[in-house]
Amino acid sequence: MPDPYRQIIDRLTASRRVLVSTHVRPDGDAIGTTAALVLAMRKVGVESEVLLLSHLPTKYAFVYSENQIIYHDVEKGWPERFGFERFDVLLVVDTGTWSQLPGLRQRVEPLSMPKIVIDHHLTQEDWAELKLVIPEAAAAGEIAAELIELWPIPIDQAIATALFVAITSDTGWFQFANTRPFTHRLAATLIEKGVDTDRIYQLLYQNERAERVALQTRAMQSLELLADGRLAVMRLSRQDFADTRASVPDTENLINVPLQIRTVQVSVLVIEPPDQGPVRISLRSKGQIDVARFAEEFGGGGHARAAGLKLHATLQEAHDRVVEALLSRMT
Amino acid sequence: MPDPYRQIIDRLTASRRVLVSTHVRPDGDAIGTTAALVLAMRKVGVESEVLLLSHLPTKYAFVYSENQIIYHDVEKGWPERFGFERFDVLLVVDTGTWSQLPGLRQRVEPLSMPKIVIDHHLTQEDWAELKLVIPEAAAAGEIAAELIELWPIPIDQAIATALFVAITSDTGWFQFANTRPFTHRLAATLIEKGVDTDRIYQLLYQNERAERVALQTRAMQSLELLADGRLAVMRLSRQDFADTRASVPDTENLINVPLQIRTVQVSVLVIEPPDQGPVRISLRSKGQIDVARFAEEFGGGGHARAAGLKLHATLQEAHDRVVEALLSRMT
Structure with a gap:
């Protein structure tokens, strides 16, 4: 050959x-x-x-x-x-x-x-x-x-x-x-x-815009720990983007912040984009839960440890649907 | 030999x-x-x-x-x-x-x-x-x-x-x-x-307590960017520790968060410890400024890129003294 x-x-x-x-x-x-x-x-x-x-x-x-x-x-x-x-x-x-x-x-x-x-x-x-x-x-x-x-x-x-x-x-x-x-x-x-x-x-x-750190602060302020701390959920609203002058690319890697917590198995970031598109949900897993399989059920996809999906819904509705579905799998 | x-x-x-x-x-x-x-x-x-x-x-x-x-x-x-x-x-x-x-x-x-x-x-x-x-x-x-x-x-x-x-x-x-x-x-x-x-x-x-992330959020909420974004200052009060149930070891590495911002040359974290000891000031530099030499002027020490000092003062006084001294060196 x-x-x-x-x-x-x-x-x-x-x-x-x-x-x-x-x-x-x-x-x-x-x-x-x-x-x-x-x-x-x-x-x-x-x-x-x-x-x-x-x-x-x-x-x-x-x-x-x-x-x-x-x-x-x-x-x-x-x-x-x-x-x-x-x-x-x-x-x-x-x-x-x-x-x-x-x-x-x-x-x-x-x-x-x-x-x-x-x-x-x-x-x-x-x-x-x-x-x-x-x-x-x-x-x-x-x-x-x-x-x-x-x-x-x-x-x-x-x-x-x-x-x-x-x-x-x-x-x-x-x-x-x-x-x-x-x-x-x-x-x-x-x-x-x-x-x-x-x-x-x-x-x-170390080459980020200050707006990104402001957006990260907003995301962290929204952090919820559910299922005995195994599920971390953060959200960013259109208002958060407007207040911090950040844009969607500034959300890169924010989802990893809650993974530093010992108990967290899955981290979720729910984003209401400033441009009126569908709500974007990112998922990260430390390995115990396959988030690609979860995302596929909602028409999304990705890898076992990093996946995403989009939902045509309000921020609150999208948040509730995803959290409810994840909680039912984690108990 | x-x-x-x-x-x-x-x-x-x-x-x-x-x-x-x-x-x-x-x-x-x-x-x-x-x-x-x-x-x-x-x-x-x-x-x-x-x-x-x-x-x-x-x-x-x-x-x-x-x-x-x-x-x-x-x-x-x-x-x-x-x-x-x-x-x-x-x-x-x-x-x-x-x-x-x-x-x-x-x-x-x-x-x-x-x-x-x-x-x-x-x-x-x-x-x-x-x-x-x-x-x-x-x-x-x-x-x-x-x-x-x-x-x-x-x-x-x-x-x-x-x-x-x-x-x-x-x-x-x-x-x-x-x-x-x-x-x-x-x-x-x-x-x-x-x-x-x-x-x-x-x-x-990825083995941290949730309290640490809560404390990190408080620190980030306090972020000030001074000297055209070259100086980042965060502070944590006794109240922040009480509210988040975090302790001083939970502050480890928090000071690095603002270093991700392109313009930041020096990051400062001013900590009022819950135990009533002196205010602790940590300093990090990306290399342009020698923070060990700065810390030595206040009786502290360390390396060119990572140093610390302690001040017997209130949180606000300690913050003001250090920020003023740093600003005079950065302009």
């Missing part, structure tokens, strides 16, 4: 210009991995540009801007002619499904452009000519690191920093259960290549 | 029974490292017991209780005769100074018992016959791991877990600037030996 690493290296090396893309709403793994691959290819004379299907998140923008990475953001609409013919290969990282690449399929399928996928997600489709999928990898960045080492292309400080952003983002800074020995050994190597870990920590975790 | 690792291994191997001790108010590194060494010596037939100068912290008690580690807690007073003569060696870890070992010096100095120190702190004294001090180690647990590997004693799941508690505690789960490539490589090895990292994370970071 041909080695997919070598096949991908050979195909990319033989290209003049590569278009790199990743999933909609890119996270740190998506941005870090695309950047690391662009920088690596640059070292062997292969030009590349990134196609982003959503805006570049402010939090991760430094990874691109510090390295003069050329990217095209089509969130607000595609240009009449994108110019795919300028590229020899489409390299997609951190997803293997068209649904995560809105607008790309209809534009790319009619072309003869070869497609490569590098990913660590279980859900995959079969449209790429070359695929490198390693589900046990904590991040796509781990696979990119292997590829760059095998190429071989020397990992410099810039590549190391991009890869470090990728792996720390997808593991919650080495905290989530996907963190494996490989992840720590890669981190050791990247630090030796010059990653300023202190700076990366500040950029990823 | 003789190898201190080998000298210590030889001395411990030649002992029948070793007394292991560590600094007052033991942290995760102290508890994890003492446990790992007791377990390692047990594997080569050397009995050992731990002498704790403070109570075993609840958070880390599992490390001892799961491994039937014998320990003596003298926080409430020493027995009339401790029975030092039962031990051949005193092995002190995670400190090298008598001031961190209250009550031990006067009891041990008159005896002929040899003393060994394994530590990573810069401040050292010269009373131990054998010393192994590695200041660049992130934790004493890193040095213990090296010693156990060189012995050689196989690292089993129990030893690996104790060492993992040691290194994650002293690095804030690989976050502080002391985390080095060695730390990550050791973590990789320990995970391969069977550490349940998810369980350790829950025991160390």
Whole structure:
């Protein structure tokens, strides 16, 4: 069986210009991995540009801007002619499904452009000519690191920093259960290549708006502990967003705060979005209860420990329905 | 020059029974490292017991209780005769100074018992016959791991877990600037030996009382952002402790919450303790301002990024004095 690493290296090396893309709403793994691959290819004379299907998140923008990475953001609409013919290969990282690449399929399928996928997600489709999928990898960045080492292309400080952003983002800074020995050994190597870990920590975790902390305070003031402290419920109303001038992205990670309490098995955050959409309910579990199965009953989904659902109801109604259903499962 | 690792291994191997001790108010590194060494010596037939100068912290008690580690807690007073003569060696870890070992010096100095120190702190004294001090180690647990590997004693799941508690505690789960490539490589090895990292994370970071979260909410409600958002100040009154039924140890890490805000350079927490003692002021810095130097001006001390001081004043007076002094330095 041909080695997919070598096949991908050979195909990319033989290209003049590569278009790199990743999933909609890119996270740190998506941005870090695309950047690391662009920088690596640059070292062997292969030009590349990134196609982003959503805006570049402010939090991760430094990874691109510090390295003069050329990217095209089509969130607000595609240009009449994108110019795919300028590229020899489409390299997609951190997803293997068209649904995560809105607008790309209809534009790319009619072309003869070869497609490569590098990913660590279980859900995959079969449209790429070359695929490198390693589900046990904590991040796509781990696979990119292997590829760059095998190429071989020397990992410099810039590549190391991009890869470090990728792996720390997808593991919650080495905290989530996907963190494996490989992840720590890669981190050791990247630090030796010059990653300023202190700076990366500040950029990823100490770079929030004050509005976010005000919103967190509101959420914590609403905390209810139910079922002998096993169920934690917080809520944020439209008024909370207005008073604190925060927005929905500021709610990221707030749901984890009650998990620090010993007795809490499930944390719920009920959000009435300022934009009049449906009420959004996020769920986190420490493992005893499968919140994905719970969310599915309400048309939502996710993972066993992190799931979500939406309800067309008032904040109070949505809160009551979800809490009642959870309580009936926890007693 | 003789190898201190080998000298210590030889001395411990030649002992029948070793007394292991560590600094007052033991942290995760102290508890994890003492446990790992007791377990390692047990594997080569050397009995050992731990002498704790403070109570075993609840958070880390599992490390001892799961491994039937014998320990003596003298926080409430020493027995009339401790029975030092039962031990051949005193092995002190995670400190090298008598001031961190209250009550031990006067009891041990008159005896002929040899003393060994394994530590990573810069401040050292010269009373131990054998010393192994590695200041660049992130934790004493890193040095213990090296010693156990060189012995050689196989690292089993129990030893690996104790060492993992040691290194994650002293690095804030690989976050502080002391985390080095060695730390990550050791973590990789320990995970391969069977550490349940998810369980350790829950025991160390998701094992708090609900009262703590209530107190955190109070602190966050008091948040002031001054000097264009560069200075964050929170306060907790005696009334806050009474209302939330929290106690002073519940304030641990609360001061870090405002550091998530991009603009904040210094975070201050002003605490009026429920026990009528002086007002306690904690200071944290992201690096631009040396809070140890600031604290020293008020008779306090600490590190450049984490310091503290005490003031005999009302909560409001203490708050005003510290804020005024900080503002004059930040403009």
